[in-house]
Amino acid sequence: MGALRGARITARGWSWRHAGRLRPAVSDLDLDIRPGERVLLLGASGAGKSTLLAGLAGVLGGDEEGDSTGELLVDGVHPADTRGRVGLVLQDPDSQVVLARVGDDVAFGCENLGVPRDEIWRRVSAALEATGLDLPLDHSTSELSGGQKQRLALAGALAMQPGLLLLDEPTANLDPAGVVEVRDAVARVQAETGATLVVVEHRVGVWLPVVDRVIVLAAGGGVLADGDPETVLSAEGVRLSEAGVWVPGVGTPIPARSVFAGPSILALEGVSVGRRRGSAVASGIRAEVDAGRALAITGPNGAGKSTLALTIAGLLPPVAGDIVARETLSAGAGVSPVKWRSRELLTRIGTVFQEPEHQFLAATVRAELAVGPRALKLPQAEIDQRVDELLTRLRLDRLAGANPFTLSGGEKRRLSVATVLATRPKILVLDEPTFGQDARTWRELVALLAELLDTGSAVVAVTHDAEFVDVLADDVLTLGGVTPRLDARLSASRAEGVLS
Numbered sequence: 001m002g003a004l005r006g007a008r009i010t011a012r013g014w015s016w017r018h019a020g021r022l023r024p025a026v027s028d029l030d031l032d033i034r035p036g037e038r039v040l041l042l043g044a045s046g047a048g049k050s051t052l053l054a055g056l057a058g059v060l061g062g063d064e065e066g067d068s069t070g071e072l073l074v075d076g077v078h079p080a081d082t083r084g085r086v087g088l089v090l091q092d093p094d095s096q097v098v099l100a101r102v103g104d105d106v107a108f109g110c111e112n113l114g115v116p117r118d119e120i121w122r123r124v125s126a127a128l129e130a131t132g133l134d135l136p137l138d139h140s141t142s143e144l145s146g147g148q149k150q151r152l153a154l155a156g157a158l159a160m161q162p163g164l165l166l167l168d169e170p171t172a173n174l175d176p177a178g179v180v181e182v183r184d185a186v187a188r189v190q191a192e193t194g195a196t197l198v199v200v201e202h203r204v205g206v207w208l209p210v211v212d213r214v215i216v217l218a219a220g221g222g223v224l225a226d227g228d229p230e231t232v233l234s235a236e237g238v239r240l241s242e243a244g245v246w247v248p249g250v251g252t253p254i255p256a257r258s259v260f261a262g263p264s265i266l267a268l269e270g271v272s273v274g275r276r277r278g279s280a281v282a283s284g285i286r287a288e289v290d291a292g293r294a295l296a297i298t299g300p301n302g303a304g305k306s307t308l309a310l311t312i313a314g315l316l317p318p319v320a321g322d323i324v325a326r327e328t329l330s331a332g333a334g335v336s337p338v339k340w341r342s343r344e345l346l347t348r349i350g351t352v353f354q355e356p357e358h359q360f361l362a363a364t365v366r367a368e369l370a371v372g373p374r375a376l377k378l379p380q381a382e383i384d385q386r387v388d389e390l391l392t393r394l395r396l397d398r399l400a401g402a403n404p405f406t407l408s409g410g411e412k413r414r415l416s417v418a419t420v421l422a423t424r425p426k427i428l429v430l431d432e433p434t435f436g437q438d439a440r441t442w443r444e445l446v447a448l449l450a451e452l453l454d455t456g457s458a459v460v461a462v463t464h465d466a467e468f469v470d471v472l473a474d475d476v477l478t479l480g481g482v483t484p485r486l487d488a489r490l491s492a493s494r495a496e497g498v499l500s
């Protein structure tokens, strides 16, 4: 299969500085990756991993987007000239859905490459099956959950059978079964085609069994470590962990929390949720949202977790059943959040959406953090104090003047959580709050949420992050089974909320 041989990557003193930034995102990179090599690319949030992948895919743009020095080559040519040799799956799956129907979207890359039609549909079916996207070919791509979109993007790239497969956090939005399924699908396609693989993922455990090499980018530029996985992670483990890299076996300290089982704030009474009137994706949900407690919502991709989060946040009406505010919210008691006026909603519930871009409003990171506190009409000194604290604690201070839309994936996620933390809501509803974080920023986020819980606020978090559930969740609501299941973890105090 000569035509399918893996691509060779060469970097010689390569640097890229994004327009508007003082420091390069990647600097002085020297690298040789052999055809067919399988590389796990690591590095702290903001270290330049996505920038390097974009460079390799030839999509970094022209002079107006930034400037580069040195050389970055794929098979000896500029990456923009490799013509279909490279398949890139971006961090944000939402941004790469191109066509209206699932089958057409997966076929798109193959069509551009001029693959014969019969062959295209054979590849499309195989790719959909390999990535576990069990949907009809004519299913609408605008009606996919986050994890389904991630599988879709990967299916499109696998179907192209590229010589260089670049994957940016391809399993970050997937349920645990999906993570293994997708990793195995990638490994299988790689083995069949001999493609060179470069995968970025903060949680290294999943990928270690299928890679030959680990490369760690240093936050200040260059390479922090490079070698076979065991050597890099054992010999350099402590140093890497200090630099923010997740290293298996180097533990995560659990933030201290005063166990505060406060009164119920919201009650979910036999709630069904769905995006459209009359069509429920999850039903029969009973749970309490309690002051000072964290409720995690888990379950497979497409089970309705994000839909439930939007419903709890008062942004979608329940399809059936009721969400009732308790006396704790004196003015709003007895009324469903979806009926509150927007100002009441703002003071009571803070919502972080699955895609951070959907909630940015301001031109700089600092201004973005001030939007909520300003709407609450807080005194300026108080606003400044909250904004400064969040900037420092979430390692965003260096980016205070940057446009939110230009941040790295992990930086955007932290900013979106921080914008809501800045309003200190009674209830915080978060959709995948830890997505894309390195070990250090993950700890900071968890610590900030633990502090908010200690002030008596409630946290409701949709998550696939098992460690987050372990460390922070007091109750776990699992969707996707025959009936939603509620488990109380910290104490049995809310056990009456368990479904019968």
Ligand SMILES: Nc1ncnc2c1ncn2[C@@H]1O[C@H](COP(=O)(O)OP(=O)(O)OP(=O)(O)O)[C@@H](O)[C@H]1O
Residues within 6 Å of the ligand: 018, 019, 020, 021, 025, 043, 044, 045, 046, 047, 048, 049, 050, 051, 052, 091, 399, 406, 407, 408, 409, 410, 411, 436
């Ligand atoms: N389009 C852009 N314009 C300006 N700066 C950018 C742009 N894209 C990324 N950056 C900056 O370049 C640096 C590297 O970003 P990059 O996305 O490559 O990091 P990363 O290692 O992939 O991070 P993460 O793990 O958070 O996804 C960051 O500081 C980021 O703010």
Ligand SMILES: Nc1ncnc2c1ncn2[C@@H]1O[C@H](COP(=O)(O)OP(=O)(O)OP(=O)(O)O)[C@@H](O)[C@H]1O
Residues within 6 Å of the ligand: 142, 143, 144, 145, 146, 147, 148, 173, 175, 275, 281, 299, 300, 301, 302, 303, 304, 305, 306, 307, 308
């Ligand atoms: N905007 C939308 N319009 C119509 N249907 C949608 C929309 N978004 C999601 N759906 C469908 O609703 C169902 C539930 O989606 P939801 O996003 O709530 O799932 P989820 O459990 O959060 O999944 P994931 O873990 O993949 O994010 C899915 O079957 C999905 O196809």
